[in-house]
Amino acid sequence: MTTSYCGRFAPTPSGPLHMGSLVAALGSYLDAKAHQGRWLLRIDDVDKPRAVAGAADTILQQLDAHGLHWDGEVLYQSQRDARYRAVIQQLTEQGLTYPCVCRRKRLQTLSDGYDRYCLKHPPSSSEAHAIRFFNQQAVIEWQDRRLGPQLSTSAKDAEDFVLRRRDGLYAYQLAVVVDDIDSGVTDIVRGEDLCIPTFWQLTLWQQLQPQPPRYLHLPLVMGTDQRKLSKQNHAPAIDSRHAVANLLQAADYLALERPPEECIDGIEELLQWLKKCWIRKYLNGTI
Structure with a gap:
């Protein structure tokens, strides 16, 4: 039990x-x-x-x-914007975020994930920008209770993903991880279409909480x-x-x-x- x-x-x-x-x-x-x-x-x-x-x-x-x-x-x-903002501030103080002004048109031309253009060419602080996670220790392998070992097959699984969007809304990847950690979630059971985002979520999870959840992805x-x-x-x-x-x-x-x-x-x-x-x-x- x-x-x-x-x-x-x-x-x-x-x-x-x-x-x-x-x-x-x-x-x-x-x-x-x-x-x-x-x-x-x-x-x-x-x-x-x-x-x-x-x-x-x-x-x-x-x-x-x-x-x-x-x-x-x-x-x-x-109702949790303040909490998400605090986590981004924590990651920023650890040197794990940077602003990004790249628009969708440019991003769609990138085949191997985000190329860190805005890390290499920092934008003006006055420009509307997204906030990206500086992904230095990407999770590229994890175990699913139903599907077995999951291995990364795309460079995008290890890219610097968005934590807050240009329009100021917080990204799904950030919100779900912070909420699951704060709620004490130990097991996540959901549809297998969410297997791919799990790489990003586990990467962020390991930065915020050393004990990751178990996953079971269900048939669609x-x-x-x-x-x-x-x-x-x-x-x-x-x-x-x-x-x-x-x-x-x-x-x-x-x-x-x-x-x-x-x-x-x-x-x-x-x-x-x-x-x-x-x-x-x-x-x-x-x-």
Whole structure:
């Protein structure tokens, strides 16, 4: 039993949950419950212009309707600017940041990651600029609980990535790492489309906190067009009136055994069944 386990689900409030996000929520929830740990909920609204009014409340209602109840208070990234600013100041004092005025048009011409142009040619302090992390000890290998060893295949995995954007908004890479560290997260369970950003996140993590989390990246839910289900691709919202059916479909994507129909007597019983299936599949049958 891992009593110190702490997991989380961190949706972006650009719309309601769809089947792909329900799969991620269910997987992270089951892993936390299988370890008898805590399961936190964070609203990843650091990119404030992308947040849709009312979407966060809808997400909370959808999770609750599906029996996915979180521990503690909900954390909102949009309320944590002061914390992100303090971390950037800390990294700056350690000589690990520099301003960058390169625009998207130039960046798109670089095939091997950022070339440190602005480190070599410091811009004027009066220019609007992004802040980059001076990446001197990049993580280029890490272990995934489902996918196994992950090795860097691109120079971009070790580039000097952005911590704060030109428009003043804090970057996703910074926010998620700082939030996970501050919340005591030990295990991150999410979709495998986020494997690539993990290189940057672990690089930043090792600078701020010596003990990195464990990762488990889940299979993606694909649409009929073979693209990942996402809000950008207009994936339909899940209908909370059909919570049991939704959970069964999500379990299918996670390759968890369905219970006999006579054993389904509500959401709580279904989640208990799925937790046992998760233990057999990912914890070798024991906790």
